Amino acid sequence: MTSLTIYPAIDLKDGACVRLRRGEMDQATVYSADPGAQARAWQDAGFSRLHVVDLNGAFAGRPVNGGAVQAILACTSVPVQLGGGIRDIAGIAAWLDNGVHRVILGSAAAKNPPLVLEACQRFPGRIAVGIDARDGFVATEGWAETSSMSAVDLGLRFEDAGVAAIIYTDIGRDGMLTGLNLEQTVELAERLTTPVIASGGVGSLDDLAALKQAARGTRIEGVIVGRALYDGRVDPAAALALFAA
Numbered sequence: 001m002t003s004l005t006i007y008p009a010i011d012l013k014d015g016a017c018v019r020l021r022r023g024e025m026d027q028a029t030v031y032s033a034d035p036g037a038q039a040r041a042w043q044d045a046g047f048s049r050l051h052v053v054d055l056n057g058a059f060a061g062r063p064v065n066g067g068a069v070q071a072i073l074a075c076t077s078v079p080v081q082l083g084g085g086i087r088d089i090a091g092i093a094a095w096l097d098n099g100v101h102r103v104i105l106g107s108a109a110a111k112n113p114p115l116v117l118e119a120c121q122r123f124p125g126r127i128a129v130g131i132d133a134r135d136g137f138v139a140t141e142g143w144a145e146t147s148s149m150s151a152v153d154l155g156l157r158f159e160d161a162g163v164a165a166i167i168y169t170d171i172g173r174d175g176m177l178t179g180l181n182l183e184q185t186v187e188l189a190e191r192l193t194t195p196v197i198a199s200g201g202v203g204s205l206d207d208l209a210a211l212k213q214a215a216r217g218t219r220i221e222g223v224i225v226g227r228a229l230y231d232g233r234v235d236p237a238a239a240l241a242l243f244a245a
Contacts, residue, residue: 004215004243006208007051007081007197008042009226010035010072012065014056019227021175023132023139025055031230036071042229043076045236049101050080051167051224057085058106063095073099083130083167087112092119096126102164106130107140110147113157120162128165128197129158136184139171151184155192165221166192169199175227177203182214189218199224204233208242 010017013028017038021027032038039050052072056064063069063085073080082095083104092103109116109129119127132139133151140147155166168188170181180201189196196218198211202225211223228234 004212004220005049005197005222006047006239006243007049007222007224008047008229009199009224010039010042010050010052011226012052012054012056012068012084015065015068018055019175019230020055023171023174025059027175028055029227034071035068036075039072039080040075042236043078046240047236048078049222050076050078052080052082053104054082054084058083060085061087061107063091069095069100070098081128083128088115089118089122092123092127096123102126102128104128104130104167106132109158110138110140110149110154116158116163117161124162125164127163128167129155129163130167130169131155131188132169132171133184134171152188152191155188155194159193163194165195165197167197167199167224169224170201173201174199176201177228177231177233179203179207180211180223182210185211185220186214186218189215189220192219195219195221197222197224202226202228202234204228205235205238205242208234208239212243 016030017032018028054065079101081102082100087108131151138147138149185198
């Protein structure tokens with residue numbers, strides 16, 4: 001098995017780097033007022049990729065924190081994947097042209113599957129689908145709405161589309177530091193041929209070690225870590241060494 005990739009999360013709200021609890025915008029903790037500097041700090045710590053989300057954009061249905069994203073791109077050289085409020089081909093093309101490595105389609109994937117198919121055809125290898133689930137069912141619009149579609153069913157819908165990765169987030173655990181939902185993440189990875197990135201709930205190095213063990217023989221390729229990195233509960237060097245071993 002290839003080593004797993006750690007994606008530090010940079011969640012943007014009102015131009016600042018924040019972390020939410022269970023996706024609640026009024027439960028935001030501000031960690032940095034300078035997203036570019038924060039991104040550079042994660043790169044300097046040894047991380048090879050970054051996961052950026054425009055939280056305001058996810059609720060508004062259009063990009064809101066564009067300036068902060070541009071600052072991140074200007075301050076770093078590692079690949080950046082970006083989600084939040086990107087709803088059409090023009091928006092996808094604009095960010096890819098501006099230096100984003102991979103665009104994440106979340107609500108758009110659930111509500112407008114043809115957009116994913118078209119985007120994958122036009123931008124091979126540069127489109128990821130974000131599946132955010134509450135109790136196993138897909139949530140959209142910044143997690144404000146929960147659908148009747150299961151996460152597995154949505155993932156299967158895009159099996160032949162050419163999606164670069166599925167980012168699976170358990171909303172109930174996101175920002176809570178209680179550990180990943182390994183059971184549902186592994187189940188999704190076992191049902192799909194598309195690579196899966198785990199997200200939501202990492203609180204310690206032990207959680208990463210548990211993922212490393214559970215991921216053996218599956219299509220899980222990486223994990224997004226947010227609050228635990230910002231709080232110092234996960235040491236960057238130790239985490240990178242764990243996954244490199």
